[in-house]
Amino acid sequence: MSFWRxxxxxxWKDVLAEMRTKEIISAVLVFTLLVIVxxxxxxxxxxxxxxxxxxxxxxxxxxxxxxxxxxxAFVMEKExxxxxxxxxxxxxxxxxxTGKMLGSLLFLLIIEAIALPIFAFLFNxxxxxxxxxxxxxxxxxxxxxxxxxxxxxxxxxxAREMVLPILFFPIVIPIxxxxxxxxxSALSGGSWGDISSWLGITGAFDVIFLVVSYLIFxxxxxx
Amino acid sequence: xxNAGFLLAAFSIVWAVLFGYVLVLLNKQKKLQQEIVSLKxxxxxxxx
Amino acid sequence: xxxxxxxxxxxxxxxxxxxFVFVWVPTERMMGIVQRIFYLMVxxxxxxxxxxxxxxxxxILYLVKREEKWDILAYCSGEIGLVFTTLALITGSIWAxxxxxxxxxxxxxxxxxxxxxxxxxxxxxxxxxxxSEPSRGARFAAVVGIVGFVDIPIVIxxxxxxxxxxxxxxxxxxxxxxxxxxxxxxxxxxAYTVLFVILLIARVLLKNSEVDIRYxxxx
Numbered sequence: 298m299s300f301w302r303x304x305x306x307x308x309w310k311d312v313l314a315e316m317r318t319k320e321i322i323s324a325v326l327v328f329t330l331l332v333i334v335x336x337x338x339x340x341x342x343x344x345x346x347x348x349x350x351x352x353x354x355x356x357x358x359x360x361x362x363x364x365x366x367x368x369x370a371f372v373m374e375k376e377x378x379x380x381x382x383x384x385x386x387x388x389x390x391x392x393x394x395t396g397k398m399l400g401s402l403l404f405l406l407i408i409e410a411i412a413l414p415i416f417a418f419l420f421n422x423x424x425x426x427x428x429x430x431x432x433x434x435x436x437x438x439x440x441x442x443x444x445x446x447x448x449x450x451x452x453x454x455x456a457r458e459m460v461l462p463i464l465f466f467p468i469v470i471p472i473x474x475x476x477x478x479x480x481x482s483a484l485s486g487g488s489w490g491d492i493s494s495w496l497g498i499t500g501a502f503d504v505i506f507l508v509v510s511y512l513i514f515x516x517x518x519x520x
Numbered sequence: 521x522x523n524a525g526f527l528l529a530a531f532s533i534v535w536a537v538l539f540g541y542v543l544v545l546l547n548k549q550k551k552l553q554q555e556i557v558s559l560k561x562x563x564x565x566x567x568x
Numbered sequence: 569x570x571x572x573x574x575x576x577x578x579x580x581x582x583x584x585x586x587x588f589v590f591v592w593v594p595t596e597r598m599m600g601i602v603q604r605i606f607y608l609m610v611x612x613x614x615x616x617x618x619x620x621x622x623x624x625x626x627x628i629l630y631l632v633k634r635e636e637k638w639d640i641l642a643y644c645s646g647e648i649g650l651v652f653t654t655l656a657l658i659t660g661s662i663w664a665x666x667x668x669x670x671x672x673x674x675x676x677x678x679x680x681x682x683x684x685x686x687x688x689x690x691x692x693x694x695x696x697x698x699x700s701e702p703s704r705g706a707r708f709a710a711v712v713g714i715v716g717f718v719d720i721p722i723v724i725x726x727x728x729x730x731x732x733x734x735x736x737x738x739x740x741x742x743x744x745x746x747x748x749x750x751x752x753x754x755x756x757x758x759a760y761t762v763l764f765v766i767l768l769i770a771r772v773l774l775k776n777s778e779v780d781i782r783y784x785x786x787x
Contacts, residue, residue, distance in 0.1 A: 443715065450708050454698040463694055464712060467687035468719050471726035478730065494729055502722050509718055513711055516631050523602040523666040530605045530662045534612070534655050541651050541767070545774055552777050559784055 303388055307396025312403065314373065321404050325366045329412045332358045333419060347420050352480040355416060356436075356473055362412075363405055363437070364462050367444040370401050371452040390515035398445040398510075405437050428483035428492055435499045436476040442503060443468055446510035449517045475499045571769075578766050581759035588752040596749070605663045607752055611760035612656040613678065616685060618764065619649025620717055623692065627713035630706065639706040640779065642713055643696075644771040648764065650689040656682050677727035684723050688716035 315321055336354045340346050413433070417423065444465055451460040476499070479492040589607045596603035626642030629635075660679050665671050674680055692712045699705030 446711070446715070450695070450711060453700070453704065454695070454708070455700055456698045460695065460698050463687075464691045467684050467691060468715060470684050471719070471722045474726045474730055498722065498726050498729065505718060505722070506715070509715060513631075513714060516707060517711055519707075523600060526602050526662050526666050527604055530608055530659050533658055533662070534608055537651065537655055537658075538763070538767075541648075542770075545770055549774055549777075552774070552781060555781055556777075559781065 300392060303392045304396045304399065307388070307393060308399040308403070311397070311400035315400075315404065321366055321369050322408060325362050325404075325408050326411060328365055329358055329362045329408060330415060332361060333412070333416055337419060342420065344421075347422070348485070351420055351422055351484055352477045355413075355480060356477045358412070358416075359409060359433075359437075359476075360440075360466070360469075360473060362408060363440045363444065364465060366405055366408065367401055367441070367448045367465070368451070368458045368461050370397055370445060370448045372457075375452045390518060391511055393518070394445060394449075394511055394514035397449075398441050398507075401445055401448075402438060402441045405441060406434070409433055409437060422484055423486075426483050426486070428487070428489060429480060431496065432476055432479045432483060432492065432499075435496060435503060436472050439472040439499060439503045439506065440469060442507040442510055446514055446517060449514065453517070472499045472502050475502075574762075574766055574769075578759070578762045581755070581762055585752075585756045585759040588755050593748055593752040594746060599667055602663070602666045605659055606749075607756040609656070609659045609663055610753060611756050612652050612659055613682065614757060615652040615760060615764050616649060616656050616682060617720070618761070619645045619652060620685065620689070620713075620720065622768075623649060623713040624717035627710035627717075631710045631714075636706075636779065639710070640772055640775045642710065643706075644768055644775055646689060646692050646709075646713070648767050648771060650686070650693070652764070653682060653686045653689055657686060675731045677724055677731050680727045680730075681720070681724045684727075685716075685720060688712070688719065692716065 333354070336350075336358070340350050340354070413429075417425075444461075447461055447464045447468075451457060451464065454460050475495040479495040479499075481487075482491045585607075589604055593604070593607075595601055622645035623642045626638045626645060630638035630642060657679070660676075660682060661671050664673055664676070664679070672679065692709050695708045695712050696702075696705035699708050
């Protein structure tokens with residue numbers, strides 16, 4: 298099982314680096330909260346408006362925060378020249394992908410776990426349903442699955458961070474649609490049945506793109 | 521015969537765009553031809 | 569010689585299809601003459617998908633074999649695909665206005681999926697220009713081509729499911745097709761596909777020259 302050990306080594310490295318600097322989580326968290334506040338001023342907080350707009354707001358926020366977080370995933374490697382080191386080490390590209398992906402997943406989940414209650418607090422919404430938690434988890438996995446691939450790609454281009462949203466958003470539109478629709482239902486107390494088809498689509502997306510990204514990753518970071 | 525304008529518009533636009541694209545390709549080809557000519561000149565000068 | 573045959577074939581097919589669309593086919597009862605835009609809409613939509621399929625195949629072959637010709641094929645198909653996707657959006661919109669009363673409907677899977685596909689095509693080319701060298705750009709574009717194509721069915725699925733919740737503004741049953749309409753549609757499809765093939769061949773030849781000249785200059 299040395300595959301997983303190597304994977305967790307990479308993930309742990311990222312976690313340690315993050316714990317030291319708290320770069321990603323703090324910046325993205327502040328960003329998330331700011332976006333929520335801006336939305337509050339943009340749409341107002343009358344309960345009717347909130348009901349209409351809450352789910353969309355939540356996911357626009359998470360989408361942008363996700364991009365922000367993913368952007369940072371490989372920047373450190375690029376800037377410190379660690380890419381070469383990583384590649385020379387006896388680690389297959391797939392291990393790098395999985396390790397990085399899990400790291401980003403962890404960071405995003407932490408951010409979402411903090412942002413959701415704040416969201417509920419600011420908008421007086423009941424957020425704690427298992428449905429919502431599952432939706433958020435599945436969608437985040439999808440983001441991170443494709444996002445890690447594209448982040449590695451983006452970091453190697455001239456325009457760096459600007460490329461990621463352009464690549465990333467069109468591809469993840471299906472799961473954003475799913476997340477928004479399913480969250481709507483979950484926030485108004487819908488049942489599992491209501492969201493089952495959306496969860497199915499998101500689940501399928503996750504599986505497909507985890508596999509595809511895993512396979513293609515090597516092509517992105519070869520030098 | 522209402523809305524026939526839309527029908528006309530749709531077909532016209534499609535054909536205009538396709539024609540336009542072909543024109544762009546032809547232009548590119550002309551430019552490439554010119555480049556080939558100038559490259560040939562440059563080669564001749566190098567040899568001579 | 570083959571080239572002229574192909575051109576003649578395409579021209580003939582186009583003329584024939586025009587005859588079918590404007591003279592032969594009966595007018596649809598509910599929507600009237602505007603419905604004939606249908607014979608433009610389906611071919612452009614089809615070519616959008618076909619071009620991307622070729623981008624997909626070319627991308628995979630390029631990544632695996634690293635032969636430039638596959639990248640050229642993918643590039644050219646992508647370019648033509650972008651043109652046809654734009655046309656699909658335009659014809660779809662021109663269709664929507666008289667039929668549904670709006671220029672755009674977010675609920676229609678056809679329109680929204682095509683829009684997403686348009687952005688993916690765009691990303692395919694932006695990645696090339698943002699890369700530091702052409703070989704990297706080709707590699708990155710291939711990645712986008714593969715991921716994008718795999719995404720298409722999921723996009724269509726999710727937009728269709730979304731539509732299930734938002735019926736279109738005017739509910740028009742696109743009633744079962746009269747066999748004469750089906751034939752007209754098929755003729756149009758073939759005519760536009762042949763046109764696509766010609767455009768692709770022309771573009772690839774041109775691109776080959778561009779690449780050759782680039783190598784000559786560098787050498």
